Amino acid sequence: MNITGRCHCGELEFSAVVNPEKAMICHCVDCQVLSASAFRTVVVTEIDGLTFTKGEPKEYVKVAQSGNHRAQGFCGQCGTGIYACAVGSEPKIYNLRVGAIDQRHELPPRRQIWSSSALKWLPDIKNLPSFEQGPS
Ligand SMILES: [Zn+2]
Ligand SMILES: [Zn+2]
Numbered sequence: 001m002n003i004t005g006r007c008h009c010g011e012l013e014f015s016a017v018v019n020p021e022k023a024m025i026c027h028c029v030d031c032q033v034l035s036a037s038a039f040r041t042v043v044v045t046e047i048d049g050l051t052f053t054k055g056e057p058k059e060y061v062k063v064a065q066s067g068n069h070r071a072q073g074f075c076g077q078c079g080t081g082i083y084a085c086a087v088g089s090e091p092k093i094y095n096l097r098v099g100a101i102d103q104r105h106e107l108p109p110r111r112q113i114w115s116s117s118a119l120k121w122l123p124d125i126k127n128l129p130s131f132e133q134g135p136s
Helices: 029-035 122-127
Strands: 002-006 013-026 040-054 058-063 069-074 081-086 095-097 111-113
Touching (some): 029 040, 040 081
Parallel strands (some): 013 111
Antiparallel strands (some): 058 069, 081 095
8 A cells, every 4th residue: 555644843744555454453561652643654665665755754763672673763853653674775664654644544464563551441442522723
């Protein structure tokens, strides 16, 4: 599936070929902290399936508990997270952040990973009062 996306400030624009079967929610602690949110939703690209059509992302290299290095690509201007990938110059598979993809409504997650660290209150949010817009 061909997708397009952009960061919040518009400095970065990209297109990619993704596998919608590989859309998932990650509940790992690194995703909670790096997204500054409850969980992260990602979709996996084909090999070398990500192209920046505008701008250049910045990268932060995270070291996992396993010692594994993962580059986290984001907009240096507005901070929007765009992808994670292996470090190095070999052909890459990217985990794209679904929230920055224009077709995000068409990429429902198919599985959840790292549910052992999922926030305990997540199952309760469907019972919360809900408003169509934020407070005025
Ligand atoms: Zn930006
Ligand atoms: Zn994660």
